[in-house]
Amino acid sequence: MSVSSDQDSGLRSSAETAVDAGSLTMEQAIANLLQRQDLSLRYYAAWWLGKFRVREPAAVDALMAALDDQDDRAPDGGFPLRRNAARALGKLGDRRAVPGLITCLHCDDFHVREAAAQALEQLGDTSCVPTLTALLTSQVGKSSGLGLDQPYDSILEALGTLQATEALSAIQPFLDHDIPRVRYAAARAMYQLTQEASYGDLLVAALQGSDLQLRRSALMDLGASGYVAAAPAIAQALAENSLKLIALQGLLDHQLQGDRSPVTQDLALSDTACDLLSLMDTLL
């Protein structure tokens, strides 16, 4: 998982800053997003609606409309408001946003495509799988060295989470990609799709790397993968406890979902869940 760009700002905003929700109301945020005079107000409102999970249909409508925005342009030609709107829609859980987000996968702006792929992953709607897969197969291996042609890591992660087993053969070549975090995303997706430990172990091995940023990336991928055998290696990785706790929380969530009573949906604590809790305690 990429710890740069959106992921990073997400981590930072949830990790170490206090956000004053009282600075805006829901109605004001929606109004700010709908008005056309002040671009920075629109940009902030889109972020705010996602951050505070405003699931009102009116908020979702305004954000969906913002996916087509033409006014807010970055110096690099990008669409800042579209990026924020796509990110927010991923957090609001309203699948009406899916078609608009799929359209965004063809936007000229790399970061819009990236935000859309991440949002589609969060929304859990598999109708985007063919489009995501097509983005992989059109460009395999053609990385410029300076950057990526496509947000491959986000695409791979989405395909893994969406259980897109039909994409396995398109994902597999990315295990050998030049860029480590793309390889990690491929390993994570392959694990999610096959449950084969060898793919999880690729990420465990990545925790031993010398670059802190890449260790952080591998931690986040392991947390999302649900590969519970990685827990001790996560706890021992040379990285911040905050990130290790998030990774272990990911494994725990996965485990708890599986442990729930099938009848009552009550929470039950298996031995594995207790082992994870006890590891997390050591990192507080």
Next chain:
Amino acid sequence: MTLPLSPSSNAQALIQAVEQATSPVALLLAVRSLAELRSVDAIPTLIQVLGYNNPGAAVAAVDGLVNLGDLAAPVILEQIDGYNYGARAWAIRALSRIGHPDALDTLTEAARQDFSLSVRRAAAKGLGTLRWAVLPPDQQRPVQMQTLETLTAVCGDGEWVVRYAAIAGLQALAAVLEPADPAVADIQRLLQQQAATDDTLAVQARALWALQAIAPDSNA
């Protein structure tokens, strides 16, 4: 090498190695050696390392400070970094693991109002595991009740991991109270509420686990 080095010159050499480390790995190894020396001379340097933004080295420095225990606690309390939240989180972690009740006020303030979640989290956990027995018997219960009040408030923190740490702290606090103490029942009620209503699954699970530890039979 023919003459054995005196402990203090040995510490001096290892301190110098920490200060002159040129790579993250070299720093980590130097801090580990300094920490293993268990010398009070190392304390200021180990505290300094907490501010280097090198998580591996910080873990080693915290371990070194924790090994020095009550010798390190007053120095940490005096030198805690008000401006670098990363360093502050590691210092609070060290104080929490050392567990000297002199850290009570610092931990209480950190758990309630530090802006950094890693600081609040470490403080909440530490408040539950202070070594109350160090205090005169008549002082123990009042500060334990003060801690219960703090941790109850921290259970309403906006960050899941801070609530999680508060629950770990409450479990530890319940473990040192008499089972018949009404405060134990208060803690159980709080945990039941958290297990039922927290919006984060991991926090619900931690509360459930704490309830099972406090009263293994009644929560089967």
